[in-house]
Amino acid sequence: MIFPLCFALFVVGLYCALTKRNVIKIVIGLAIMEYAVNLFLVLLGYKKGITLADAQAPIIEPVTNLDDFFMKAVDPLPQALVLTSIVIGLGVTALAIAICIRLYQRYGTFDISEMRRLKG
Amino acid sequence: MGIELIMIIILIFILLGAIIAVEIKDLLSAVISIGVVGFGISIAFLFLQAPDLAIVQIAVETVLLVLLIRATIRRDIKSTHSHINWAGLICVVVLCLGLIGFGYFALQELEFGKPAITRLEEAPSNHYLKQGLTQTGSANIVTSVILDYRAYDTLGEASVLFTAIIGALAILRGIARKKKGGK
Amino acid sequence: MNGMSPIVQTVARFVKVFILLYGIYLTLTGHLTPGGGFAGGVVIASLYILLTLAYGKKFSLKYFPRKLAGSLDSVGALIFLVVAVLGFYFGGIFFANFLQKNYPGAEFSLLSAGTIPINNIAICIKVASSLFLVFIIMAVARIIDKKDGSKDYKQDQEKE
Incomplete structure (x- = not known):
């Protein structure tokens, strides 16, 4: 049930990017898709225990029992990859917003069909 | 309360925020609703035992909201409704419903809470968890992965960020030169 | 952008030190506690x-x-690149953690983990300055509404 809900979030973003005419709405759709993919990768690495406290973040403290830690710790690899992906997503979204501002300054509107009419 | 119930509640909350952000007419409200999605994802990361990601997500979401509001505020946000392309809309809706059906049946087999490190003994994550502290000296295994074991990934990230920022700079500076030259 | 009301300015004057300290703390202890260069950089940029x-x-x-x-x-x-090349020179592998191999520090102390804190500081500087750069370049372009309803786009005077 959890993975299909996460996939539904991705499809909501895809729908937004495909149907909306507003450029800012398209950027919002891309951001939603990015969030869905990040959440999916982190969900894949979760290790479930019996109770909520049986899963542990992959951070060792001086008091941690190491054998216990290997049993409980969640997968660190998806977290490490998603950590870079979030910051890249911010940079790419900033680039998209810059393109939006540039388009607004050129055409005076955010509507892409309006832009096509003004251009042709 | 199990982790599944918590995750389903958070995901439904995020989905509602995403649908409002997609369907609302006012652009500023849409931008604020995207904040619901981002902060909800941050809470989900906290429950999934990823505190690094939760911190980064909160900070990134704040910066992203400021940038998006900067782009939308005081702009002409009324969009003209000339005519809706019904054929295209129906195609997209059918595509999305098909994708949701596909995802529902395909992802049902995937079991939540059983990552690859429990099934495969030789998975690289097991090596990182067991040897990370002694080999790199870093208590935070996520940091030891991104800055020692897989530092190439971070190098690529740095170059992508560099390229994106240079692209934004070039796009927004181009107007300045053109306007100064006189049109 | 001409600044906001005195209430906002006073609150910003009080909290700015704490935000900067939090960013530095996240960066310097990135190898011991949650955080790291990315989180610290984004906090300082904010x-x-x-x-x-x-x-x-x-x-x-x-x-x-x-x-x-x-x-x-x-x-x-x-x-970041210089540390990687030094790892190639001293350790034989690109991005080798040569400091940890030769001078291992005590575990769970601030000066441990070799090149990881240096890389954290480098990434913090990079992320903070690049996000500030993209924000300031967006703040420069602005729109001025004319009286007859048309819009004029003006670039602020740049001081460099």
């Missing part, structure tokens, strides 16, 4: 954004000009 919004663009550019931001962006990437 501090710059807060100051720009509260006090206006001129105040922010006076203390952190755009050329300095661009240089710091490159300096962060260069430190």
Whole structure:
């Protein structure tokens, strides 16, 4: 049930990017898709225990029992990859917003069909 | 309360925020609703035992909201409704419903809470968890992965960020030169 | 952007030290506790954004000009690369953790983990300056409404 809900979030973003005419709405759709993919990768690495406290973040403290830690710790690899992906997503979204501002300054509107009419 | 119930509640909350952000007419409200999605994802990361990601997500979401509001505020946000392309809309809706059906049946087999490190003994994550502290000296295994074991990934990230920022700079500076030259 | 009301400016004056300290703490203890260069960099960039919004663009550019931001962006990437090449020279592998191999520090102390804290600081500098740069370049372009309803696009005077 959890993975299909996460996939539904991705499809909501895809729908937004495909149907909306507003450029800012398209950027919002891309951001939603990015969030869905990040959440999916982190969900894949979760290790479930019996109770909520049986899963542990992959951070060792001086008091941690190491054998216990290997049993409980969640997968660190998806977290490490998603950590870079979030910051890249911010940079790419900033680039998209810059393109939006540039388009607004050129055409005076955010509507892409309006832009096509003004251009042709 | 199990982790599944918590995750389903958070995901439904995020989905509602995403649908409002997609369907609302006012652009500023849409931008604020995207904040619901981002902060909800941050809470989900906290429950999934990823505190690094939760911190980064909160900070990134704040910066992203400021940038998006900067782009939308005081702009002409009324969009003209000339005519809706019904054929295209129906195609997209059918595509999305098909994708949701596909995802529902395909992802049902995937079991939540059983990552690859429990099934495969030789998975690289097991090596990182067991040897990370002694080999790199870093208590935070996520940091030891991104800055020692897989530092190439971070190098690529740095170059992508560099390229994106240079692209934004070039796009927004181009107007300045053109306007100064006189049109 | 000309700054906001005195309430916002007073609150920003009180919280700016704590935000900066939190960013530095996240960066320096990134190998011991949750956090790291990415989180610290984004927090410090949001501090710059807060100051720009509260006090206006001129105040922010006076203390952190755009050329300095661009240089710091490159300096962060260069430190990262230099550490990688030094690992190649001393350890034999690109990105080898040569400091940890030769001078291992005590576990769970601030000066441990070899090159990881240096890389964290480099990434913090890079992320903070590049995000500040992209915000300030967006703040420069602005729209002025004319009286007859048309819009004029004007670039602020740049001081470099």
